[in-house]
Amino acid sequence: MKTITVGEREIREAVTMSEAIEAVRRGFVDLADGQFEMPTRTALRDGQFLVMSAHHRSTATAMFKTLSLNFERKPAIAGTVTWSETGRLDNLIADAGAVTALRTGAAVGVATDLLAPPEAGRLTLIGAGGQAPDQVRAVHAVRPLRQLTVVDADPRRAQSLIQALEPELTDVELATATDTASALRTAEIVCCATNATSPLFPESALPAQVHVNAIGAYRPTMRELPDELLAGSTVVIDELDAILEESGEIIHALQAGAITKDALTELGTALTAPTADYGKRTVFKTVGVAMQDWAIARLLADKLLP
Template sequence: MNTTPSEPAPAIFTESDVRAAVGMPDAIVSARRAFLALAQGQAHSPEPWHLDTPDGSVHVKGGALDGAGTFATKLSSGFPGNADRGLPTSDGFTAILDADTGRIRALLLDGGYLTELRTGAAGAVALDLLGPPRTDTIAFIGTGGQVRHQIDGAMHVREPSTLLLIARNWRRTTELADWTRHHYDVEVRAQELDGSPIDADAVVTVTAATSPILTRAQLRPGVHVTAIGSDSPGKRELDPAILLAADIVAVDDPRQSARIGELQDIPQADLAAATSNGSLTTLGTLLHDGAPPWTATRTSVADLSGTGAQDAAIAEIVGNLLLH
């Protein structure tokens, strides 16, 4: 006779449950916590697992933060062509596990929402740390689902008067412009991605590009650039000259950025020199020590390849809200 006490089955929450529980303000708090934990050695976040397919990719990430009651594992997919099918470009779910027993406490069938949200929050943290205090114009390159979260995150930390939307597909650009005007009381302008100069205080690249879409010549002095799209080998959005000329390059995870992010094409000697002189750093270090004062001629870059620590931090917030 089996006398082992039964345990309740894991709670299952839908995307609507998760969306109702957490939004950008909580996500920004979780991103700050994750980056600080990474910088202080208080996060355990292994390298992500990737599966590339002809039409998209799947990523598995996970992480645990010291002192947290839970940890998390996340699967997410990204299929850019879904936009032409009228389908979401991302999907996924998160498993929340008990930190003491390893038992699954909840499954969040969030459809990739948490990945999109925490990535938008990471962009907000980077912009808040490194962007000009007065940011009149922010440019966004790309038209996928994530760019909407980058816009939302930016609007939580800055009050721009103009948002500049840049892409190659004019139909998608105008659709994004309509969405932006509906959600935010700002001037919205559209520009074709054709190599022409970008008149903006900050530029956020949100694409699946495998060759640079942004060059140094397009940028004005004092600009801040956040690169979101490079999250697997072969992807890159920025001309290496942008990173090599930047006064500050801040990444979420240096080893990961060198393997799958924008640093993967930078020579090791240049990376070593930048680390030595302090121009290559992490967002967590800047949060802990403070970012250098902004100047009108300083150029900065943030490379966000996405970490399991971010997934663990936002999952803990969601778990606390939904389970208790």
Template sequence: MKPTNTPLPLRILSRSHVQSLLTMQDAIAAMRSAFVQLAGGQAMVPLRTHLRLPLREAEALFMPVFLAEQQLAGLKMVGLHPFNPAEGQPFIQASMLVMDALSGRPVGLVEASLLTAMRTGAASGLATQLLAPEQARVLAVFGTGAQAPFQIEAVCCVRPIEEVWVFGTSVEKSQAFIARQAPKYSCRFYAATELKALRRAEIICTATNANNPLFETSHLRAGVHINAIGAYRPDMAEIPPEVVARSRLYVDQREACLKEAGDITQAIEGGYIRPTHIQAELGELLLHSGKGRKNPAETTLFKSVGNAAQDLACAAALLKKAAAREVGTLVAMG
């Protein structure tokens, strides 16, 4: 953006705006931009600030970020409120404030709960595009929560998926999830009743709050690609350390994953791998060969804990679309 004497209005975009304007293809393209800037030193992402609020056991997270390509700075704000669901409100409340980095004027305020789910799915979509077998047709998804639909959508954007196997905490939950999701796709959905069905999968997405691994090495077929987006704390784990050790491992951001990702930290603490087992960040892969799979039989693993650069890249794409279509609520800030 070029400096201007005309005050830029603040554009407010609701969840419905995010849903109607931002496509998964848009989000995957935004992830490519975010990860390349992270790896190339064009992004600034300081450590997040975590506040434990003295009201109703709530927590607040603040995540600042700057992206040079977009010439924007942002602040993602997340509230975690455990009493909300009982009152009919979401447990997680999130918003993204976007600022023109050249003038310092705020230009956007975006509802970020849906934005977060979409960018998380899009990261898996980009990783799948770079790492999974090109003709992979069978997807397995662990989890039936808010993240799972976007994992499916993103993978279906980049691979010709024909079968989706859903592994929920119960068959009933899997079937209910399928009833909601299957009408959106031409592929066939199945509720898995036992882990041996996992051997069909060429791509696996794990989107759970599991504290212990979801499967064993023996359940995997040769050449599988795994996107692991749960286990965002050191005490959590979705992937067995033996699988981490045998996989060609890629991450969204090395420093964050070595600190926060239980799948990786527990494998290191158990002596299965060293930090150098991480092959590259996804952005490093994009900046160099762009090819992360060396042979058809190897297991590839993408581990993500999320990053505010992803949120800002998506918000920037969304605000650009909204301005072109003249949607959202405009507020003059001065």
């Protein structure tokens, strides 16, 4: 038996964002098709410790992730992703922080490719933390950017992100901002990647046509989006059971009567009907599900295990 351990550098070298997006896209379709055994994740100490698992029935493969989360440290996520197959003794253990950032970005890439207008190229990113770079990379992979504006309460952190991404974003107009409303005024795509507990902006700050990705709020006490935006948009989610248990903005909107469960469409289901008319405002809300980690772990296993 052989166990291969891979860190962030090895993960980044092995898997491109485009590969991650395609793997996660296939995973969402399989999820909708009932191919996964996937319990809702276990959250301990109000989400500071998370345990996730997914079993892909047709390949008899499984992924197990355990992590701790602390926004006061860098990196915020520490833990491991373990890959197992019933047909082989070899295992793979990967850094959970890198896998989480890559798979969360990939899900946003899948949703943006489905829901954003084909010509969309102006992205406003709210939040410049650890998840932010892969949000930009994923959107850029499916909608080549003309303009990127990073909004963060700390201008230095926003500027550091811009500088880090600049070599990857040639011919893209890059800017930072501290005023969210002004940064949203001309946005065609918005990514929210914060640990906010109340909405980041009013619905009126958004253009009439826009696609919004919200990845930051993963507990019932957290919210990034206002009820009014959810009520007036086509809302696509990663997985219904996870969203109803963990998404603060969806839970709040349901309790307020702003939306109903019937208004929520799982991404895997939406991918099977790509010609649907989604309207002028679309929202993708994700809390992250284990299938996404499985998809990245499978890519790593295919590339690195003997």
